[in-house]
Amino acid sequence: MDVRTMGNRYLAQLNQTSLARAVHAHILTSGFNPFPLIINRLIDHYCKSSNIPYARHLFDKIPKPDIVATTTLLSAYSASGNIKLAHQLFNATPLTIRDTVSYNAMITAFSHSHDGHAALQLFVQMKRLGFVPDPFSFSSVLGALSLIADEERHCQQFHCEVLKRGALSGPSVLNALMSCYVSCASSPLVDSCLVMAAARKLFDEAPHGLRDEPSWTTIIAGYVRNGDLVAARELLDGMTDHIAVAWNAMISGYVHRGLYEAAFDLLRRMHSLGIQLDEYTYTSVISAASNAGLFYIGRQVHAYVLRTVVQPSQHFVLSVNNVLITFYTRCGKLVEAKRVFDKMPVKDLVSWNAILSGYVNARRIEEANSIFREMPERSLLTWTVMISGLAQNGFGEEGLKLFNQMKLEGLEPCDYAYAGAIASCSVLGSLDNGQQLHSQIIRLGHDSSLSVGNALITMYARCGLVEAADTVFFTMPYVDSVSWNAMIAALAQHGHGVKAIQLYEQMLKENIFPDRITFLTILSACSHAGLVKEGRHYFDTMRAHYGITPEEDHYSRLIDLLCRAGMFSEAKNVTESMPFEPSAPIWEALLSGCRIHGNTELGIQAAEKLLKLMPQQDGTYISLSNMYATLGQWDEVARVRKLMRERGVKKEPGCSWIEVENMVHVFLVDDAVHPEVHAVYKYLEHLVHEMRKLGYVPDTKYVLHDMESEQKENALSTHSEKLAVVYGIMKIPLGAKIRVFKNLRICGDCHSAFKFISKVVDREIIVRDRKRFHHFRNGECSCGNYW
């Protein structure tokens, strides 16, 4: 049988790899030089059945490959994500056999690998060499243009060229052109409405034959992307055919805007109209449930999917399960999330990243680390999830380490990764590292990134440099509510309550809507500055003006505000009028207010409640026993101490640290570990001598309220923050500020000592404790003793 006959007989119906291989083997062994048609069929078959290496093998055997075989193989490489091999193949193709089709395929390959510039360049080259672009060329290159189009000019230029060459012949080109306008409209450099209007005009004026389902979807999704949900909805409602894709775009629009009810409503309508729900619908809806914290709804959707979807595609299984992992972790159901993850027959990077992020954000760092290690592949996002997760949960050192490891492995961190590294510096109070990162960021051009800017504001503030935070905030090209919140919080932490309020008022003037975080921040600003009237006012406007229902943490901040001002009966009123039972944060607020004002009676009540709710929290036992001690109720003191021992509650050891020349020095109470600690004690002795001359009396009352030392009788114990401050004075050049960090609240005696020290040595001392900042200058503290 000759090859041609064989080809006709088998290859025409070729759909089995075994058959293909038989033919392939015959060609190789028979020594025939078969017709290109047959070779091409074979290559095509291998490509379609994902046997690209076979296809390549065969291809390499052809003495003079034709352009059809080349294009087939090139497209297969591109479809499997192997842009490098596709490009090599194209480059190796002689100019003499190239044609428009092969150029189109290569342009598409670039476009699919998100290299818009390469695609555009190739389009230009092809024209320069005399190849005439056809409608395929335009739809390909316009798709690529969407990746880079930030200028309206670009769109219009291509629009003209398409019209000039009469290429607006099919729905694909029309749609690609519309997509271009739509993605250009998202650029901050253009007037989004104007550009969307251009896209709409194209759509409205196109002959009806050109307007197919994808173009309807493009224009609807365009409005969604550019924030005009009303226009999108009008178009959707005006459609006679119900296309799931368009509905999905609309639903995701509602979800992104936080309009979850509208999203669920649309879902119900889709369902009742009998529109086939698919993985896109489910992912959007489940992500709505996860953003809104609607556990029962999300679980219901999950159950519905399991019940109704038979034989889901692999894509369906992947995307729906991926979003389910996120949903369950966000609802705090890590076990459920892990169950979904473990049951997935195939996992992709998104699945791994989602479960990783779940564990990191649940502060399950050990498990997160092992997931990170055993992941089959990692993306930039993986590293970023891990770095920012570590930072957000207080593991600053680990976060920075991972960031450096990432760079060592040759990965180029993106702006989010930098933001994570900066957040790590915020935790550590490492200004040196933070500033180094900042200069790298400027060099790399990441300084216009929103997340970097927001992280920088927090970093400078948490390192004690409010002014630098301010500079970042005012030089950021774009800001969002997170930036405003961060800057207001910066001012609040440093005791600039009035300035914080002024900034908040300005935020309102600039039509930025405050969110729940804004109110948390503004309430603690008022609390730190003793602005009771203002705080109450803002609390009231929350619901009345902005429709934000005060949550527990808002109430606890309000109560904190009232208690600090000594308004205990008002605080009690609020507690009793709350729509829920007071829980731990509320009692904590009460307790700390009582501590300041020596209100032992209420304080004991609060502490006893707190003891029941959070039996593992060390501070409560200590406060409670101290309060009983001041009343001389030694039996109670003994009871509380015994309870603490029996429950195995460990005290969080107090420690302070200071950065000197890019090195972090850590001190513990009565430290004997730091190599230079003897010199520190000696210098401290000298300082105390000088301080006494100015009237400093060591306040032994605080020894009783001692948060660090077990033995209350040891009146001479030296707190870590004192050691760190003294070390700073010894090591840090005159004129520079001393910045010390402490993991617990600052002790009262240290607080008064630092006022004297700042006067004796004439230096500015900044202490960041668990709650806020204290700036000691010339015998005064910025907190006005409101702490």
Added chain:
DNA sequence: GTAGGGTTAG
């Protein structure tokens, strides 16, 4: 042999 639309992880 080549083209255009919707989703999920920070």
